[in-house]
Amino acid sequence: MDLDVAQVRAFVRAAEELHFGRAAETLAISQQALSKRIARLESLLGTALFERGGNGVRLTAAGQRFLRPARQTVAAAEAAVAAAVGEDRPLRVDVWGHLYAPMRTLAQVAERAGELPLELGHGRDLPSVTHALLRGDIDAAFGRVHPPLRPGLAHRLVRLEPVDAVLSADHPLAAGPALRPDQLRGSVLWAPGALDRLDFLHQFADRFGIRDSAAGVNLGLAHFLEEVARDPRRFSLLPADIPLPEVPGLRSVPLVDPTPLYAWSLLWRTGNGHPGLNGLTAACAVAAGQSRWLEYHPERDWLPEPPR
Incomplete structure (x- = not known):
């Protein structure tokens, strides 16, 4: 048979x-x-x-x-x-993410990975990247994993990024040195897409009582932040260390008590035998240890799904 x-x-x-x-x-x-x-x-x-x-x-x-x-x-x-x-083809890695965090992470990891040959791609969102992994179109990808993880996939947490609030300079809370997330109640959360497709922002809004949100077409980070700067009621969330484009009238304020953390994982399909996967996961682990990417203190930090 x-x-x-x-x-x-x-x-x-x-x-x-x-x-x-x-x-x-x-x-x-x-x-x-x-x-x-x-x-x-x-x-x-x-x-x-x-x-x-x-x-x-x-x-x-x-x-x-x-x-x-x-x-x-x-x-x-x-x-x-x-x-x-043959095993000499490049490792195909998707670096999707309008906040460029996967690209920034990979740039730091690649320095430690030596001569690891990589071929980079860009998906639309995590569901499309997940499908590409399962089809074998790509070997690995970065994304925020939240349950349930699709069968046939494995992942390793590689980075916890502190998140800042980005506000118009005319926002009533823009002048402070730091903000608690619950102080943003009454403000409008500006999102780069429908909130029900952006799990982290959706859970942040639920956890800290943000009742008002709005979304625009994702035409890049600069355009997205221009929309924030234009309205003194709006705010959004960005990784604390992301290089911001020069947008007039914009202010980035740290969030504390607690500090929200965005969890980036490396994902791959179980059974994928590309030898570069071992090198990439090992380089991620080394970078996370040296750069203290995985520090988490439940008394001061917030994660939608605390790590085990």
Whole structure:
């Protein structure tokens, strides 16, 4: 019996998602194509792998038994391709992020990683980057991981960045040397997109009672900050050490009691055998230790999901 790896991969993704639509999305194929692949696999095996009903899908007993060796089959196929292509191709790393934190982090890490060959790319947001990782289009990416993490992905926390409030110079709170987050109640949180797609800002607003928010089109950091400077009611959040563009009428004020921290992780697909991944994760660990990137004090800092 010869198994088709594409069919096996479709089964694995559907088993992990328990939703044919989401599984198809991670593979960049239609739901109909994914269903056909799984149906052909079930026909070849002579047994049903999923129970399909009005409440979704779930694995049959045969599907549960098949899942572990199916994952091993997909991993072996990917390892075989990597061996044939060779190990000298660059490590493909996505540095998506309108705040440039992944790029800044990678620049500091690359100095410690020596001659690690890298190929950089830019996604649109973390969901698109996640799909690219699962499809094998990229090898690693930076992002803020919040539960639940998609099956098939692994991550390591590499950096906790203190966050400042950025306000118009005409904002009533702009003159202070520091601010508590709850002092921003009554101000308008300006976001680079819909708040329900920006989990950190959404949780910050909930935690500190920020009731008013507004969003604009993300046309780059300078344009984003010009919109903040234009309205004395607005504020936004930026990493404390980010180089700010020269925007008149703007002020950056540290947040304290507590200081919000933005957690950046390095993500990769489990089973990815590229040797550069070990070098990159090791360089991240060294940089984090030397630069004290992972310092967290619960009595003075705030994280939406405190690290274990």
